[in-house]
Amino acid sequence: MRLLSAIAYLVLTVATAASGLRLGVSDHDLHLETRELTGFYVFLDAPPNDTVNVEVTVPEGADVVDFPGGRSFSLRDADNFWVNLTAKRAGHATVVLNTSVVSIDTKDAFVRVSVLKMNWIDVVSSVFGWIYFVAWSVSFYPQIFLNWKRKSVVGLSFDFIGLNLTGFLAYSFFNIGMFFSKDVQAEYLLQHPTGVIPVEINDIVFGIHASFATFITVLQCCFYERQDQRVSLPARVLLGVIWTGAVVFGIVTVAGGNPHSPWLTYLYFFSYSKLVITLIKYIPQAYLNFKRKSTVGWSIGNILLDFTGGSLSMLQMFLIAYNYDDWSSLFGNFTKFGLGFISISFDLLFITQHYVLYRHAPAITETDADEARPMEFIAVKQTED
Structure with missing residues (x-):
């Protein structure tokens, strides 16, 4: 019984701490030429109590951009994480980041990417x-x-x-x-x-x-x-x-x-x-x-x-x-x-x-x-x- 109470307390503590966190990005707009390599920082506004897994998705323009370093990573503290992004072809794309903790606010965790030819x-x-x-x-x-x-x-x-x-x-x-x-x-x-x-x-x-x-x-x-x-x-x-x-x-x-x-x-x-x-x-x-x-x-x-x-x-x-x-x-x-x-x-x-x-x-x-x-x-x- 004590073990169950301790686990429940721990889960509640983590959820409460995480509920005030926000996931953000360094740039909401990126402009680059085709085949150009760039990127952006992803961060939490405060250190989490536990590891937060982040997934990069592209709901619009998936064939426009690619991520050489992968689309999944973890945030363990308040440090910034650099996400590599390369332009495959001209067009527009919207990059959205989601976390494994549903209580984290991710409404500002997106990047609009515009790729031009010249x-x-x-x-x-x-x-x-x-x-x-x-x-x-x-x-x-x-x-x-x-x-x-x-x-x-x-x-x-x-x-x-x-x-x-x-x-x-x-x-x-x-x-x-x-x-x-x-x-x-x-x-x-x-x-x-x-x-x-x-x-x-x-x-x-x-x-x-x-x-x-x-x-x-x-x-x-x-x-x-x-x-x-x-x-x-x-x-x-x-x-x-x-x-x-x-x-x-x-x-x-x-x-x-x-x-x-x-x-x-x-x-x-x-x-x-x-x-x-x-x-x-x-x-x-x-x-x-x-x-x-x-x-x-x-x-x-x-x-x-x-x-x-x-x-x-x-x-x-x-x-x-x-x-x-x-x-x-x-x-x-x-x-x-x-x-x-x-x-x-x-x-x-x-x-x-x-x-x-x-x-x-x-x-x-x-x-x-x-x-x-x-x-x-x-x-x-x-x-x-």
């Missing part, structure tokens, strides 16, 4: 990223300058401006919430334990800047010559639905109506709103140009810069897919690829309108009240049919 392609990709960031950031100002120079916004679709402002505000709300809110990040990592927060500081800067520049254009629409132009009924309905939905969804979230990842789900509402707006926001301007048979009042500089940024963005996606042998990131994420393709397609349409179809339009083209309501053509066409 470093110089990665450098070129980064350069492209900075160029399209600058091109997109500057693209708002040709329209602002043109409006100021003409002291008129005739020819600029108010539907496009309204949709654009809402889209960038939604984009900014999502980025700010995801980047700064610890609650949102905790909800995201609960769904993606080995994931990376998908927002960086440049995303926040771009969104805020884009919202500010678009708001300046809105002010110009309020004070400069605009004739009878206004936001059409279909556009007002869509914008009303989005903002009403944001308010209602926010109240439901605050009231605890969504117990599962409430704030992350709320931010996804803004993300999807931005997605919908991006799909349709250029339609009103393209239709207005068609009705007027002119692009006067619509800055081609904005389009050329947007086309430059969009082209480099898609080229960067192809470079990354090739360099990391990860074509699923390109065609598997059809939403991102599709949005880029649609934006470039509209840019090409505007370029064609400006330089081919309506290049002989007079320097100043006036619009009547009907032509200044570009989204209403949908309702009109339905009535005619």
